[in-house]
Amino acid sequence: MSETSPPEKPGFWRRLTSGLARTATSLTQGITDLVTKRKLDAETLEELEDLLIRADLGTATAARIVEAVGKGRHDKMIAPDEVKGLIASEVEEILGPVAKPFVPDAGQKPFVVLMVGVNGSGKTTTIGKLAAQWRSEGKRLTLAAGDTFRAAAIEQLKVWGARTGAHVVAREQGADAAGVAHDAITEARANGSDIVMIDTAGRLQNRTELMDELEKVVRVVKKLEPTAPHAVLLVLDATVGQNALNQVEVFARTAGVTGLVMTKLDGTARGGILVAIAQKYRLPIHLVGVGEGAEDLQPFSARDFSRAIAGLD
Ligand SMILES: Nc1nc2c(ncn2[C@@H]2O[C@H](COP(=O)(O)OP(=O)(O)OP(=O)(O)O)[C@@H](O)[C@H]2O)c(=O)[nH]1
Numbered sequence: 001m002s003e004t005s006p007p008e009k010p011g012f013w014r015r016l017t018s019g020l021a022r023t024a025t026s027l028t029q030g031i032t033d034l035v036t037k038r039k040l041d042a043e044t045l046e047e048l049e050d051l052l053i054r055a056d057l058g059t060a061t062a063a064r065i066v067e068a069v070g071k072g073r074h075d076k077m078i079a080p081d082e083v084k085g086l087i088a089s090e091v092e093e094i095l096g097p098v099a100k101p102f103v104p105d106a107g108q109k110p111f112v113v114l115m116v117g118v119n120g121s122g123k124t125t126t127i128g129k130l131a132a133q134w135r136s137e138g139k140r141l142t143l144a145a146g147d148t149f150r151a152a153a154i155e156q157l158k159v160w161g162a163r164t165g166a167h168v169v170a171r172e173q174g175a176d177a178a179g180v181a182h183d184a185i186t187e188a189r190a191n192g193s194d195i196v197m198i199d200t201a202g203r204l205q206n207r208t209e210l211m212d213e214l215e216k217v218v219r220v221v222k223k224l225e226p227t228a229p230h231a232v233l234l235v236l237d238a239t240v241g242q243n244a245l246n247q248v249e250v251f252a253r254t255a256g257v258t259g260l261v262m263t264k265l266d267g268t269a270r271g272g273i274l275v276a277i278a279q280k281y282r283l284p285i286h287l288v289g290v291g292e293g294a295e296d297l298q299p300f301s302a303r304d305f306s307r308a309i310a311g312l313d
Contacts, residue, residue: 019290023271028311058276088310095302102286112228117235118202122263128160132294144184145170146177149201178220241270263289
């Protein structure tokens with residue numbers, strides 16, 4: 001994919017298209033095989049619908065695309081590129097209303113961001129990437145190592161702090177996460193931080209415990225600053241496919257999620273799940289991760305994503 005992109009395209013577009021290449025290829029190859037030699041009869045449309053569902057786009061989105069493709073073309077031939085164009089435009093219509101840049105409100109000082117998501121979804125890495133981007137804009141940051149369940153998560157956050165020049169508040173493994181969040185906000189006020197990002201543990205195995213811990217963090221944060229947390233970002237790993245829908249359900253209910261970040265779109269053929277989530281939950285989608293480097297976390301663009309997933313350049 002990336003090698004066919006025109007050289008004048010910006011770097012993030014290349015990263016997005018190459019990141020989404022696996023999703024796009026599995027979808028568009030199937031489409032080409034399907035429509036090249038066959039008319040758009042009911043059977044072909046049904047197979048197209050199956051392909052779209054298998055690409056994790058969701059049944060509602062698949063039905064919508066099939067309707068757009070079939071409209072006025074029954075028993076006619078259609079070029080694969082035309083199908084791709086229709087997929088891109090239907091997907092863009094779903095994603096357009098939920099694509100929202102993540103811009104901390106400078107009027108809130110510090111602007112408090114709570115990061116939630118299951119283990120390994122990429123929370124800590126996303127905090128690090130955001131820290132790198134905001135530090136390069138000259139913002140002052142405090143990071144709270146609230147994933148006290150795993151020593152490695154605390155260490156990882158310290159590494160990002162050292163790398164980016166963000167202040168890190170951490171305690172030992174097993175410490176009270178709400179206590180870490182409390183200290184972080186207090187220290188952020190003292191050191192004049194613009195933004196506080198609070199990492200959290202994401203043990204979905206025990207939902208009650210997770211809920212209690214998150215609620216306690218929020219309660220303690222609110223005691224210090226009633227308007228906080230100003231944002232609750234749910235970090236989702238695209239490679240888990242349909243399971244991501246379940247995660248949105250649980251975290252939206254327990255943590256008052258205000259927006260989504262989807263990571264690891266580069267390592268999966270299941271990037272379509274983002275469309276299913278947008279279709280079902282209509283939560284703002286702020287950022288997408290297409291690699292492990294700081295520059296691989298990109299603001300979510302409905303148009304770029306829709307074209308990339310449909311294999312258009
Ligand atoms: N390929 C790829 N890897 C990513 C991306 N985002 C995060 N990762 C990797 O995913 C792994 C897990 O990320 P973490 O940030 O440790 O996940 P976490 O949610 O903090 O996990 P816990 O600390 O266990 O709660 C790491 O190896 C990251 O480098 C992405 O967009 N693309």
